[in-house]
Amino acid sequence: MFEDKLAAALARDGISEADALGALEVPKEAKLGDICLPCFKFSRALRQAPPVIAASLKDSVAALPFVEKAEVVGGYLNIFFDRRTVAEGISQAAQSKDVGKSDEGNGKTICIDFSSVNIAKPFHIGHLSTTVIGGALYRIFAHLGYKVVGINHLGDWGTQFGKLIVATRKWSSLEEVAANDEYFLNTLYVRYHREAEEHPEMDDEARAWFKRIEDGDKEATAYFNVFKEVTMRAVSKVYDRLKIHFDSYAGESFYNDKMEPCLDILRKKGLLKQSDGAQIVDLEAYNMPPCLLVKADGATLYATRDIAAAYYRKQTYDFYKCLYVVAYQQDLHFKQLFQVLKLMDFAGAQDMEHIAFGMVSMEDGAMSTRNGRVIWLKEVLDKAVEKARGIIEEKNPNIQNKTAIAESVGVGAVVFSALWNNRIKDIVFSYDKVLNFDGETAPYVQYTHARCASALRKGGTFDISNADLDAITDDDGYDVIKSVLGFGDSVRTAAKLREPCIVTRHIVDLAGKFNKFYIGHRIVVDDERVKNARLMLTAAVKNTISCGLSLLGIDAPDEM
Ligand code: ARG
Numbered sequence: 001m002f003e004d005k006l007a008a009a010l011a012r013d014g015i016s017e018a019d020a021l022g023a024l025e026v027p028k029e030a031k032l033g034d035i036c037l038p039c040f041k042f043s044r045a046l047r048q049a050p051p052v053i054a055a056s057l058k059d060s061v062a063a064l065p066f067v068e069k070a071e072v073v074g075g076y077l078n079i080f081f082d083r084r085t086v087a088e089g090i091s092q093a094a095q096s097k098d099v100g101k102s103d104e105g106n107g108k109t110i111c112i113d114f115s116s117v118n119i120a121k122p123f124h125i126g127h128l129s130t131t132v133i134g135g136a137l138y139r140i141f142a143h144l145g146y147k148v149v150g151i152n153h154l155g156d157w158g159t160q161f162g163k164l165i166v167a168t169r170k171w172s173s174l175e176e177v178a179a180n181d182e183y184f185l186n187t188l189y190v191r192y193h194r195e196a197e198e199h200p201e202m203d204d205e206a207r208a209w210f211k212r213i214e215d216g217d218k219e220a221t222a223y224f225n226v227f228k229e230v231t232m233r234a235v236s237k238v239y240d241r242l243k244i245h246f247d248s249y250a251g252e253s254f255y256n257d258k259m260e261p262c263l264d265i266l267r268k269k270g271l272l273k274q275s276d277g278a279q280i281v282d283l284e285a286y287n288m289p290p291c292l293l294v295k296a297d298g299a300t301l302y303a304t305r306d307i308a309a310a311y312y313r314k315q316t317y318d319f320y321k322c323l324y325v326v327a328y329q330q331d332l333h334f335k336q337l338f339q340v341l342k343l344m345d346f347a348g349a350q351d352m353e354h355i356a357f358g359m360v361s362m363e364d365g366a367m368s369t370r371n372g373r374v375i376w377l378k379e380v381l382d383k384a385v386e387k388a389r390g391i392i393e394e395k396n397p398n399i400q401n402k403t404a405i406a407e408s409v410g411v412g413a414v415v416f417s418a419l420w421n422n423r424i425k426d427i428v429f430s431y432d433k434v435l436n437f438d439g440e441t442a443p444y445v446q447y448t449h450a451r452c453a454s455a456l457r458k459g460g461t462f463d464i465s466n467a468d469l470d471a472i473t474d475d476d477g478y479d480v481i482k483s484v485l486g487f488g489d490s491v492r493t494a495a496k497l498r499e500p501c502i503v504t505r506h507i508v509d510l511a512g513k514f515n516k517f518y519i520g521h522r523i524v525v526d527d528e529r530v531k532n533a534r535l536m537l538t539a540a541v542k543n544t545i546s547c548g549l550s551l552l553g554i555d556a557p558d559e560m
Pocket of ligand 1: 113115116117118153154155306309324326
């Protein structure tokens with residue numbers, strides 16, 4: 001806040017405006033001011049002791065209209081803002097939900113590859129993080145004016161299709177699969193794996209069917225399409241509940257005819273080597289195992305498709321950055337991929353980023369797709385919603401729209417749980433923890449939002465131009481004000497670090513500060529000017545929370 005103006009006032013011989021701007025920092029304790037200037041680093045250039053420098057700068061700072069006072073403490077110049085001037089800054093947040101919106105990303109396109117589910121495999125709890133982190137980054141960048149392209153790089157190629165065809169033909173039919181849901185499909189998959197252990201010849205059959213898909217055989221393709229349809233039908237429903245949108249579903253199969261030109265570039269550059277009949281890029285010089293691109297039987301791989309996808313995206317979207325929100329287990333894959341692209345002199349090679357994240361496990365242990373003990377994401381959402389409904393029923397039995405509110409609270413709680421920590425941390429999921437109304441949870445923030453909404457309903461319309469700002473600038477109110485005004489910075493930092501949790505933490509912190517203010521102050525009081533100020537603060541908090549939640553993909557009901 002006011003950094004630019006402070007830096008301009010501080011600049012002089014030996015201290016450039018940029019120096020001053022870079023040196024300003026927020027003190028550890030509020031009693032040391034809103035902002036401070038450590039003067040140690042100017043000592044050498046000015047040939048003066050830091051306290052002397054601080055003292056010499058004091059008057060020009062104190063003269064600024066938004067500064068209440070400046071104090072020299074040791075080598076620091078501590079600066080206190082005029083709280084009323086600061087408070088005026090929240091009027092915008094009090095009137096619009098677009099808090100912290102900016103256009104700094106205008107003209108730049110960011111591709112975000114996220115969720116990227118595998119067709120004919122379960123959409124399970126392991127996909128929660130990539131889906132909601134990717135969705136949050138999508139909205140955060142869009143909020144900052146970037147053009148964002150959300151890409152679901154579907155895993156729609158691979159031997160699982162051959163296996164499913166064998167299973168379908170043995171135990172079901174194309175019609176039955178088409179008429180059923182993803183669970184039915186999964187049952188076939190699980191049964192296949194169980195039986196193939198005793199009948200390994202099934203795997204040969206499966207390979208042969210997959211080969212037919214690769215060759216464009218009509219019958220095989222019909223199966224392929226049905227598996228894809230059934231899976232997409234199921235995942236789309238989950239995406240709707242999570243408020244996730246994709247601009248492209250170009251998945252692995254999309255690149256079937258786009259790999260050859262890339263392999264050609266590699267050949268021309270002498271990068272493609274033969275190794276036991278396979279074709280690889282040697283990465284020994286980079287301390288990595290070779291990147292396998294074509295198998296001895298001619299089949300291409302995951303990495304081959306990713307190379308083609310990188311070229312396609314650069315050409316189609318001319319991205320400024322291309323992010324891959326994928327679990328840290330694929331670290332090596334992306335290191336290899338990015339290295340190969342660099343060797344190819346690919347134009348976007350410097351702009352590719354692997355946005356890694358940790359694992360989600362359930363309190364009661366891990367899971368595996370093959371033996372069927374899978375925790376479907378849909379079921380986690382359903383169970384959270386059911387539990388949320390129970391809590392609402394207990395807390396507020398007469399409320400309208402229970403079903404919709406329970407959905408918002410339950411789904412929000414699950415989403416929030418994957419956006420609370422730094423991405424890389426592993427998560428142990430617990431229903432009780434994510435649904436705790438008094439914890440660092442979505443329901444806690446949603447509840448605070450509803451509390452604001454209720455105060456605003458009670459207070460009616462209010463006049464910002466006739467507000468007594470002294471009624472909101474005591475220490476508790478001032479903390480709230482600063483948190484509202486700092487929201488935009490948190491959104492920017494979240495974008496810069498690709499860490500949505502910075503937004504999550506900001507709104508939890510804001511909710512805590514507002515609740516402290518709320519407990520100590522009545523909002524709807526008789527004094528018109530006091531009431532106006534407090535309603536303005538409440539509206540600013542409500543809009544900031546609602547904006548933050550919506551960036552995370554979480555609903556903000558007005559009642560709960
Ligand atoms: N479908 C892959 C998986 O589930 C993730 C794909 C990530 N995106 C990519 N371009 N490789 O492991």
